[in-house]
Amino acid sequence: MLGLLLGTALGDALGASFEGSQAVPARTLDAAERADETLVHTDDTALTLVLAEHLAARDPAGLDEDVLADEFAAVWQKEPWRGYGPGAAQVFELTGGGMSWQQAAVSLFGGAGSYGNGGAMRVAPVAAVGNGPHHVAELGRRTAAITHAHEHGQHGAEVQALAAYLALERESAPRVLDIDQFRHDLTRVVRCRAWHEKLDRMSELVRTGADPQHAAHALGNDITALGSVPMAVMSFVSNPDEPIAAIRYAIGAGGDTDTIAAMAGALAGARNGAATLPERLVARLEVGDHAREVARQLATAGNTGA
Ligand code: R7I
Ligand code: MG
Ligand code: MG
Ligand code: MG
Numbered sequence: 001m002l003g004l005l006l007g008t009a010l011g012d013a014l015g016a017s018f019e020g021s022q023a024v025p026a027r028t029l030d031a032a033e034r035a036d037e038t039l040v041h042t043d044d045t046a047l048t049l050v051l052a053e054h055l056a057a058r059d060p061a062g063l064d065e066d067v068l069a070d071e072f073a074a075v076w077q078k079e080p081w082r083g084y085g086p087g088a089a090q091v092f093e094l095t096g097g098g099m100s101w102q103q104a105a106v107s108l109f110g111g112a113g114s115y116g117n118g119g120a121m122r123v124a125p126v127a128a129v130g131n132g133p134h135h136v137a138e139l140g141r142r143t144a145a146i147t148h149a150h151e152h153g154q155h156g157a158e159v160q161a162l163a164a165y166l167a168l169e170r171e172s173a174p175r176v177l178d179i180d181q182f183r184h185d186l187t188r189v190v191r192c193r194a195w196h197e198k199l200d201r202m203s204e205l206v207r208t209g210a211d212p213q214h215a216a217h218a219l220g221n222d223i224t225a226l227g228s229v230p231m232a233v234m235s236f237v238s239n240p241d242e243p244i245a246a247i248r249y250a251i252g253a254g255g256d257t258d259t260i261a262a263m264a265g266a267l268a269g270a271r272n273g274a275a276t277l278p279e280r281l282v283a284r285l286e287v288g289d290h291a292r293e294v295a296r297q298l299a300t301a302g303n304t305g306a
Pocket of ligand 1: 112118121256
């Protein structure tokens, strides 16, 4: 679990300075990794930690959306400058003013609800408490629905939650990652054609060893769920045993780099554990101590090991 949280924070904080850029050359990333400054995280990590703490306080797998909505809004209120998506910020503003999260979430984008990747970017901790793939997907969908009423915003969270679950599972039984089995396990639970097509395309790209630019072109690397979660999963399954490589791959093509790298980092960190993350980078994380404390809470809630 610590690997999942620190992998999220590392991907988010390393990716943050490149959010919205075109492509990020390896030497630019090398320089970012060599620097000494504190690695400052964004909304992705802030909300992930809120969710993890929420779950830790409610063993086993209890989820209270009304409480979680208030907890999300409170962390936004405290640090609104962490780069929140406008839709999410609006939900937090509306709920703070007394509206229910259900009403607030459906009010976005002319009543369509958000299909942004904000539900997916924060969802990974549900993997630690769900009992089985369907339960994990359900928990993921419910945590996303607080801000993302659009089905794609919720499917993105289901896919990322399940991917994290499969990645964690493989931590306890380490073996070579079977990409086809992984894609099969994901599509079995998430029943939506658009997602199946994207994940099929992803498998094909993994088989051909596509580079980040090529993968981003085919899968997307923007702030929508459907346009970023497949790229994050791709970054992980292309570099399943080396978290920093998965993070670098995720950032390489530019776009929504903090979020794609946060999601890829969560998966690779979950599979490989915190000890496989570069020590020097972890030491630079602003949120390192807090993440360790939250991981400890989740572990002692009886859900998962270190
Ligand atoms: O999903 P969300 O929390 O944003 C997360 C992103 C990540 O990159 C974070 O790192 C942070 O930078 O923000 O916030 P939303 O505003 O709900 O969704 C993100 C964006 O997706 C929106 O601002 C819109 O640009 C777009 N979008 C939509 N556009 C039209 N119609 C999402 N849903 C819609 C829609 O229904
Ligand atoms: Mg962010
Ligand atoms: Mg957001
Ligand atoms: Mg982002």
